[in-house]
Amino acid sequence: GQNIDQPTEMTATEGAIVQINCTYQTSGFNGLFWYQQHAGEAPTFLSYNVLDGLEEKGRFSSFLSRSKGYSYLLLKELQMKDSASYLCAVPNYGQNFVFGPGTRLSVLP
Amino acid sequence: DAGVIQSPRHEVTEMGQEVTLRCKPISGHNSLFWYRQTMMRGLELLIYFNNNVPIDDSGMPEDRFSAKMPNASFSTLKIQPSEPRDSAVYFCASSLAGGRKNIQYFGAGTRLSVL
Numbered sequence: 001g002q003n004i005d006q007p008t009e010m011t012a013t014e015g016a017i018v019q020i021n022c023t024y025q026t027s028g029f030n031g032l033f034w035y036q037q038h039a040g041e042a043p044t045f046l047s048y049n050v051l052d053g054l055e056e057k058g059r060f061s062s063f064l065s066r067s068k069g070y071s072y073l074l075l076k077e078l079q080m081k082d083s084a085s086y087l088c089a090v091p092n093y094g095q096n097f098v099f100g101p102g103t104r105l106s107v108l109p
Numbered sequence: 110d111a112g113v114i115q116s117p118r119h120e121v122t123e124m125g126q127e128v129t130l131r132c133k134p135i136s137g138h139n140s141l142f143w144y145r146q147t148m149m150r151g152l153e154l155l156i157y158f159n160n161n162v163p164i165d166d167s168g169m170p171e172d173r174f175s176a177k178m179p180n181a182s183f184s185t186l187k188i189q190p191s192e193p194r195d196s197a198v199y200f201c202a203s204s205l206a207g208g209r210k211n212i213q214y215f216g217a218g219t220r221l222s223v224l
Contacts, residue, residue: 033212042200042215043152087152096142096165097213099152 002026002090004100011106012078020073020103022088033089033097034062034073043087047073075105083107111135113216115201121222127189130219133182134203142202142213143176143186152200158184159206191223 003025012018024032031050035043049055049064049071061074073086085102092098114133122128134141142157156166158178166176173192178184188195198220202213 031211042217044215045212048212091211096154096157098154101151 002092002098004088004090004098006086006088006100006103008101009104009106011108014078014080014107014109016078017074017076018078018105020075020086020105022071022073022100024069024071024088024090024100026069026090028093029066030091032062032064032071034071035087035089035099037085037087037102039084046086078107080107080109113201113203113214115199115216115219117219118217119220119222121224122191123224124192125190126223127187128191128195128221128223130186130199130201130221132184132186132201132216134184134201135214136182138203138205138214139181140204140206140211141178141184142204143184144200144202144215145197146200146218147197155186188221191221193223196221196223 005023031048033048034046036046037043047062049062052064052066054061054063059076064071075082083106085104087099087102089097089099116131140159143155144152145155146152155168156176157164161178174188176186198218200215200218202215204211204213
C-alpha cells in the first residue's frame with residue numbers, strides 16, 4: 001500500500017521562498033502529483049514528477065527523488081493568494097490516487 | 110470546457126434521510142472518482158469507475174453508501190440512511206485514463222451536513 005507524510009502547517013512571509021516536503025512509501029511508483037486547495041474550494045493540479053530532478057513552472061517548482069521516496073514543492077516570491085493547502089498524491093494502481101494529509105500554508109504580509 | 114459539475118453545492122438534511130449527490134464528468138474522460146474530505150481524515154477515495162464500470166469500491170464506508178454510473182456523462186453517490194458522521198465535503202473528479210499523466214480534475218464539491 002501507500003503511505004504519505006507531509007508537515008501539517010507552515011507559515012511564511014510574502015515575497016519569501018518556502019519548501020513543502022512530502023515523503024512517501026509505495027509498492028510501485030508511477031509518478032507523484034502536487035495539488036493546491038484553497039479553503040472551501042476543490043483541489044487543482046499543480047505539477048507532476050515521474051523522473052528524478054526538478055520541474056520548474058513559473059514561481060512553482062517540484063522536485064523528486066525516487067530512491068529516497070521524497071518530493072518537495074518550492075514556492076518562490078510568495079504572494080498572499082498562495083495561502084492554501086498543498087497535497088501530494090501518488091497513484092495506487094490503475095488511475096487511483098492516494099493523497100497525503102496536506103500542508104496548510106499561511107502567507108503573512 | 111465546463112469542467113466537472115457537481116450538484117447540489119450544499120445539502121442539509123436530517124439523520125435518517127436519503128441523500129443523492131450528482132456528478133457530470135468532463136466530456137471525453139473515461140475515469141470518475143468519488144472522494145470524501147474531512148478535517149480528521151483528509152481526502153479519501155470512496156469509489157472509482159473506469160468506462161462506467163466500478164473498479165474499486167473498497168473505500169465505501171458501509172452498505173449505506175452506493176454509487177452508480179449509468180452512462181459516461183453522469184454518476185450518483187447515494188447515502189441511505191444518512192448519519193451525522195457522514196457530514197463532509199464530497200468531491201467528484203474525472204480523468205482520461207491513459208491520457209497525459211492521468212491528471213484528475215475535481216468538481217467544486219458538495220458540502221453535506223447531516224443534523
